[in-house]
Amino acid sequence: MNTAELLVRCLENEGVEYVFGLPGEENLHVLQALKHSSIKFITTRHEQGAAFMADVYGRLTGKAGVCLSTLGPGATNLMTGVADANLDRASLVAITGQVGTDRMHIESHQYLDLVAMFAPVTKWSTQIVRPSNTPEIVRRAFKLAQIEKPGAVHIDLPENIAAMSVVGKPLRIDQREKVYASFQSISRAAEAISQAANPIILVGNGAIRAQASDALTKFARTLDIPVANTFMGKGVIPYTDRLALWSVGLQQRDHISCGFDHTDLVIAVGYDLIEYSPKRWNPDGTTPIIHIDQTPAEVDSSYIPLAEVVGDIADSLEEILKRADRTGKSDPYAIHLRDEIWTDYEEYAHDDGTPIKPQKLIYDLRQVMGPEDIVISDVGAHKMWMARHYHCDRPNTCLISNGFAAMGIALPGAIAAKLVHPNRRVVAVTGDGGFMMNAQELETALRVGTPFVTIIFNDGGYGLIEWKQHNHFGESNFVHFSNPDFVKFAESMGLKGYRVESTLDFIPTLKEALAQEVPAVIDCPVDYQENLRFSQKAGDLNCSI
Structure with missing residues (x-):
């Protein structure tokens, strides 16, 4: 088989259902391999549309969506959707065609250094230059695209490499084990939550990716703590729940802003600073924060957690719940705020x-x-x-x-x-x-x-x-x-x-x-x-x- 055929076998091994993209001269061998594959190729009308389709596929499934373009203008058209997936934390693998390696040292029709071009908008950007390395590159691409925080990866395939003969097979997919937070961080978080007079939960898309919705809802209801979600955290707790304060993230003040003015502890669960800057809800950096996520907290002068609970989110919430005690504590203002928000909606x-x-x-x-x-x-x-x-x-x-x-x-x-x-x-x-x-x-x-x-x-x-x-x-x-x-x-x-x-x-x-x-x-x-x-x-x- 040739490299393109091995590439497609590796995509099949990763469980790829669809490849979204446009045909081009430099990806002919990949398209021919896809014709004989179980993968369905979706021909789009613009490469940006293909990347957005892969983007949303990745966000809904947790598996990397795949998009394909040719070189030059096809690849530049792809970039906006690839960048969107990367910053929206959606798993995506972008594959581009490229001129042959024998043309890269001189000025060449439609040639751009795509590896360099995609580097700022992806977690990893690489080129296949040895056919035998294809299985390793594809496996690493999907692994990087899908682990926290997920995002976009780019693979560039020169047309002469795509046509070369190769012997190889896809790599076995390693099973990821859950990572659990330290008991020390869990205990610190539980103590702060127990002592807080009027805490508020700020939940983002990371909790949805971690499938922690049920655990979060139980956590909030048991401890009687109101919940605000980011734009991308919608639905993590039912909007009809008496503790749901709905979405936060507008650049202007809104009813929910009063909740953050009133709180003495923000419990950030799967929250991503890229969505809504903490400077908007903690401008002086004085509000205590508990960070609960699968990855450590980003560095920001308005987001310095007093405890970082890093590990499986659902498990972390369960363990904190076992140790936190808010008996006799409730925040009537949260109920009042909920009534104001609901009245405005109706x-x-x-x-x-x-x-x-x-x-x-x-x-x-x-x-x-x-x-x-x-x-x-x-x-x-x-x-x-x-x-x-x-x-x-x-x-x-x-x-x-x-x-x-x-x-x-x-x-x-x-x-x-x-x-x-x-x-x-x-x-x-x-x-x-x-x-x-x-x-x-x-x-x-x-x-x-x-x-x-x-x-x-x-x-x-x-x-x-x-x-x-x-x-x-x-x-x-x-x-x-x-x-x-x-x-x-x-x-x-x-x-x-x-x-x-x-x-x-x-x-x-x-x-x-x-x-x-x-x-x-x-x-x-x-x-x-x-x-x-x-x-x-x-x-x-x-x-x-």
């Missing part, structure tokens, strides 16, 4: 304003979607509202990119979500700006048979930037654009297209769209004056302790 239940307020769209979306259904948010003004108003019963049912936070992820990400969970309903929530960045992947969705609904929050501009411009300067510049007729756009591809003109139309339209056997697009004009109203409200927020 305020939009019967709103019938036109254009539709983003809060109302999201409230109604939650009424239609089941507890296991999946919503993927793009990046833009709607993302802030999704983070604040779309709440979850289960982990990984609302996916938000909040590490790299790349626009354009929702639509291709929804394809991956539907491939992973074909029996669940999937909705991509996007702005008109993000939608047009990867709208071409709707053709991919139709071709590969992944029916889902795309809801476009349509305001004719880059709403989040306009929001920030108004906050900074009192005016906006260079953010407005025109759009195609999204209904006709969808129909031109053989999809279903809808336009919602009133709040009364949205729920029946969404239900009809979800029942279709092809992808559907719903164009929803939104009233983003709510952005400025929220800024005013946040500025006037007083914590009633």
Whole structure:
């Protein structure tokens, strides 16, 4: 066999189901090997879409999603999605074609040093230069991509190496053992939790990756400690739980900010600083912190834990629970804060304003979607509202990119979500700006048979930037654009297209769209004056302790 065939056998050995990508001259041998493989190749319309699909596949499964491009422009197109996976802590392996090694020492058509280019946005970037090393490289790539903190890895395969004959076989996959925290750190954490008057739990996506949702919920309920989640930690505790304070992470103050002002101990569980800087909730670095995660704490002047409990998260929570004693201690303010948050949420239940307020769209979306259904948010003004108003019963049912936070992820990400969970309903929530960045992947969705609904929050501009411009300067510049007729756009591809003109139309339209056997697009004009109203409200927020 040749190197490309050995590479594909190694991918099969890793349990790869899909490779997302585009064909190119320099990856011909890999494509030919995939043709005779159990792996399904998903031909996308842009390499960025392929990387986003692999990104979301990795986040939902914990196994590395795989994307493939050719050299040069194909590889540069791939980079945004690869970087997103790396900073969102999603397992991904990117494979690029490359010129032959005999052309690398001179100026050559479409040649870039891809190993160097991918190095800053991956955990490891390498090139196969000896065919016999292929099994070692692939095994190391998947191991690095999947261990904590997971991320992206890049493998570059020159076309002459891909064609060379080789004898070899995939390496055996070593079974990872759980790592347990020291009893000393567990005891320190339990003592601090026992003594705290009003602790709060801050939980991030690391707890979801560790499958620690049940342990976290039991921990919070037994010790009667309220829980706030990051954007990427949604669903780790059911949003209906009396201790759930919902999402934290907006750059402006919100009700949940009062909870962090009030606390005397933050218990950070699977929390990642890249999502929401501790300088926003602990600006002076004076709030005591317990760090519970599978990896040690990052260094930050506002995040210096008094105890680092490093090991399996579920086990750590169980062991701390055995030692912590909060008998007779409760925090009535947390219940009061929960009531304020819930009242604010329900305020939009019967709103019938036109254009539709983003809060109302999201409230109604939650009424239609089941507890296991999946919503993927793009990046833009709607993302802030999704983070604040779309709440979850289960982990990984609302996916938000909040590490790299790349626009354009929702639509291709929804394809991956539907491939992973074909029996669940999937909705991509996007702005008109993000939608047009990867709208071409709707053709991919139709071709590969992944029916889902795309809801476009349509305001004719880059709403989040306009929001920030108004906050900074009192005016906006260079953010407005025109759009195609999204209904006709969808129909031109053989999809279903809808336009919602009133709040009364949205729920029946969404239900009809979800029942279709092809992808559907719903164009929803939104009233983003709510952005400025929220800024005013946040500025006037007083914590009633």
